[in-house]
Amino acid sequence: MYVNATLVAQLVVFFILAWFTMKFVWPPIVKALDERATKIAEGLAAAERGKQSLELASKRSAETVREGKEKVVELLVQAEKQSQQIIEEAKAQARIEADKVIAGAKAEIEQEAARAREALRERVADLAIAGAEKILRREVDAKAHADLLAQIKQDL
Amino acid sequence: MATTGHEAAAHVPSAGDYIVHHLGHLNTTGHPQASVVDFSVINLDTLFFSVAMGVIGLLLMWVVARRVTSGVPGRAQAAVEILLEMVAGQARSIIHSEESRKFVAPLALTVFVWVFLMNSMDFLPVDLLPMLWQGATGNEHAYLRVVPTADLNGTLGMSIGVLLLCFWYNIKIKGMGGWVHELFTAPFGNHPALYLPNFLMQMIEFLAKTVSHGMRLFGNMYAGELLFMLIALMGMGFSSMSGVGGSLMWAGHVVAGTFWALFHILIVVLQAFIFMMLTLVYIGQAHEGH
Numbered sequence: 001m002y003v004n005a006t007l008v009a010q011l012v013v014f015f016i017l018a019w020f021t022m023k024f025v026w027p028p029i030v031k032a033l034d035e036r037a038t039k040i041a042e043g044l045a046a047a048e049r050g051k052q053s054l055e056l057a058s059k060r061s062a063e064t065v066r067e068g069k070e071k072v073v074e075l076l077v078q079a080e081k082q083s084q085q086i087i088e089e090a091k092a093q094a095r096i097e098a099d100k101v102i103a104g105a106k107a108e109i110e111q112e113a114a115r116a117r118e119a120l121r122e123r124v125a126d127l128a129i130a131g132a133e134k135i136l137r138r139e140v141d142a143k144a145h146a147d148l149l150a151q152i153k154q155d156l
Numbered sequence: 157m158a159t160t161g162h163e164a165a166a167h168v169p170s171a172g173d174y175i176v177h178h179l180g181h182l183n184t185t186g187h188p189q190a191s192v193v194d195f196s197v198i199n200l201d202t203l204f205f206s207v208a209m210g211v212i213g214l215l216l217m218w219v220v221a222r223r224v225t226s227g228v229p230g231r232a233q234a235a236v237e238i239l240l241e242m243v244a245g246q247a248r249s250i251i252h253s254e255e256s257r258k259f260v261a262p263l264a265l266t267v268f269v270w271v272f273l274m275n276s277m278d279f280l281p282v283d284l285l286p287m288l289w290q291g292a293t294g295n296e297h298a299y300l301r302v303v304p305t306a307d308l309n310g311t312l313g314m315s316i317g318v319l320l321l322c323f324w325y326n327i328k329i330k331g332m333g334g335w336v337h338e339l340f341t342a343p344f345g346n347h348p349a350l351y352l353p354n355f356l357m358q359m360i361e362f363l364a365k366t367v368s369h370g371m372r373l374f375g376n377m378y379a380g381e382l383l384f385m386l387i388a389l390m391g392m393g394f395s396s397m398s399g400v401g402g403s404l405m406w407a408g409h410v411v412a413g414t415f416w417a418l419f420h421i422l423i424v425v426l427q428a429f430i431f432m433m434l435t436l437v438y439i440g441q442a443h444e445g446h
Contacts, residue, residue, distance in 0.1 A: 002181075002189040003309060004197040010206060010304075010313025011320075017210045017270060018263040025214060026262035028221045029233075029240055035226035 125153040171389050178286070178385050180299035181307065188299070199307055206304035209273035210266075217269065240265060246433065250440040256325060260439050263321075264432050267314065272428035274304045275377055278420060282384040305427075306377040308370065315370035318435050319362060325442035338445065369434050376427045380420050387413045 129149065180188040182201040189197050220236045229237060247261035280302060289300040304310040326335045339358050340351045390412065393405035 002191075002197075003193045003312070004183070004189060004199065005195045006183075006197075006199040006202050006307065006309035007313045007316070008195075009198060009203050010310050011317050013203075013207055013210060014314050014317040017214060018259070018266045020214055021217070021266040022259050022262035025217045025221045026240070026265065028224045029217075029236060030244070032224040032226040032229075032233075033237060033241070036229075039226060 121153060125149070128152060171392075174389060174392065175382070175385050177297070177299070178282070179301070181301050182289075182299045199301075199309060201300050201302065202304045202307040202310050205277060205302055206270075206274055206310055209277070209304065210270050213269040213273045214266070217265075239269070243268060243432070247436055250436045251443060253329070253443055256329075256439070256443065260321075260436065264436050267435050268428050268432040271305060271314075271373065271431045272425060274310070275424035275428055277303045278306070278377065278380055278384065278424060279417065282381070282388050301381075303377055303381050305373050306381045308374045311374040311377075312367075312370035314373075314431070315366045318369060318438055319366040322362070322365075322438055322442040325439055329443050330445060334445075365438055369431070369438070372434075373427050373431050376423055380416075380423060383416055384413075384420075387416060 129152075181199040183189060183197050183199045185197055216232075217236055220232050224233060243265040244261055247257050247264055251257050251260055285302045286298075286300045290296050290298045301307065326338075330338060340354050342354060343357060344350045344354050387409055390405045391409040394402045394409065396402075397405060
């Protein structure tokens with residue numbers, strides 16, 4: 001327990017060491033610690049943002065899928081309708097076509113019948129004239145009685 | 157432990173001689189100081205080892221601070237960061253002035269590391285460095301004490317440093333007038349009759365703080381060192397005694413030495429921490445008005 005000038009020397013050393021720490025040791029380490037804290041905070045915030053945007057994106061993609069499904073259903077319905085319509089149209093067309101064909105056939109039959117009837121009538125007229133000739137035993141003057149003959153033909 | 161068999165045969169030092177010799181400082185006079193207070197003497201050993209410990213401690217931290225990264229820290233950096241965070245946390249909770257902390261927190265870190273390393277000199281075998289020194293100088297009576305904190309000059313030097321800082325912050329925070337006013341009006345109250353008791357009380361307070369601050373560390377380390385010497389004496393008894401007594405002495409040295417060294421690890425860290433905490437508390441008190 002002897003006191004001497006070492007005390008003063010120690011006092012000086014004490015302040016020099018403290019000054020050195022304050023100047024060269026403390027600030028860079030504290031700066032690095034603060035920077036790391038900032039980095040971590042930023043990282044956490046970024047992660048949070050990422051999570052949010054992921055949530056948003058998944059919501060949006062679900063929305064898109066839902067919309068796509070709706071559109072597909074709509075398209076299917078529309079296609080169904082359209083095909084139905086096409087079928088209906090085709091049916092109508094076919095009916096018209098068939099009617100047309102039937103009408104043509106009918107007209108042709110009518111014509112044929114008319115022709116046959118005409119031929120028949122002519123034949124009957126000839127037969128009638130021949131009969132009449134036979135009855136009258138004489139030649140009917142075809143030229144003299146042309147009007148009469150035509151009228152008979154018409155009446156048959 | 158202290159002496160070789162040959163030396164013991166030549167001249168067996170008494171236990172008292174051994175201890176007295178070990179308590180002598182390597183100083184500028186070459187022989188132990190005669191008067192209790194003598195400011196013409198400097199203890200070279202205390203000065204050398206305290207500066208060496210300070211330089212080693214700060215150099216280690218400085219190397220880390222030079223290569224510090226805010227990315228993933230290495231192990232050395234992590235260790236220094238833990239230490240620094242601990243000190244910074246204590247400083248934050250005790251000293252509320254951000255401006256003062258810029259100096260006081262690094263100061264507290266310095267004090268902790270420095271005192272810890274100086275105390276740690278106690279872990280070296282008590283005779284190792286003195287014997288090496290005696291061998292190096294060729295003087296087998298050369299004095300050397302290796303624990304700077306077991307020298308009252310070392311610890312009082314630091315505690316007086318803290319006292320000066322307390323004065324500085326008292327003036328800085330309260331102004332010269334404010335501080336003088338406080339010296340005469342606190343703690344008993346503002347009344348002319350109380351001016352003198354107040355002032356005396358304040359002086360006693362400063363004196364008690366500073367002396368107890370330095371004495372606490374000194375006392376712990378001095379007692380620790382003394383105990384290591386007493387344990388070493390048991391080993392010395394082994395070399396001078398024969399038979400069962402000598403063997404028991406040897407066993408006692410090993411057992412007591414082991415336990416005291418282990419326990420001393422606690423004291424070394426604890427006293428360094430206490431010294432740092434008191435430094436912060438005293439400087440913190442300088443910031444508070446009565």
